Amino acid sequence: MRSLPQVALANDDGSVVCEHCLLAETMFARLRGLLGRSGLAEGEGMLLRPASSIHTAFMRFAIDAVFVDKENRVVKVAPEIRPWRAAACRGARAVLELPAGEAERRGIRPGVSLTQVWRSDPASQRRPQAPPSPRATT
Numbered sequence: 001m002r003s004l005p006q007v008a009l010a011n012d013d014g015s016v017v018c019e020h021c022l023l024a025e026t027m028f029a030r031l032r033g034l035l036g037r038s039g040l041a042e043g044e045g046m047l048l049r050p051a052s053s054i055h056t057a058f059m060r061f062a063i064d065a066v067f068v069d070k071e072n073r074v075v076k077v078a079p080e081i082r083p084w085r086a087a088a089c090r091g092a093r094a095v096l097e098l099p100a101g102e103a104e105r106r107g108i109r110p111g112v113s114l115t116q117v118w119r120s121d122p123a124s125q126r127r128p129q130a131p132p133s134p135r136a137t138t
Contacts, residue, residue, distance in 0.1 A: 053088035067092035
């Protein structure tokens with residue numbers, strides 16, 4: 001599977017809430033989600049966008065689901081969703097999946113706005129740089 005872009009997300013007061021957040025913005029990336037992983041470490045997460053619902057079918061661990069609207073404002077937090085469960089939120093445009101209990105530890109609650117702090121694009125990092133073109137000197 002191709003590497004996904006990664007972002008860091010911060011809340012209203014500038015505190016980072018997810019240091020290593022994978023971006024799942026394609027249908028296949030959202031379909032795969034966290035399947036095949038044995039867990040998420042503290043500071044890891046996945047942002048599925050667009051999405052207004054998630055499921056934990058075939059997963060091996062519990063997660064927190066943070067539902068975000070089109071202004072990147074948290075509208076709902078579904079804590080500690082165990083495997084083989086589902087959660088949804090009307091009006092959500094994205095879902096941030098975090099390790100179970102992480103939303104509470106990071107102070108994420110409805111009304112808090114999330115901001116993207118930085119982004120890395122693995123596709124652009126893998127492309128070899130073309131050597132500079134030789135210039136004719138006269």
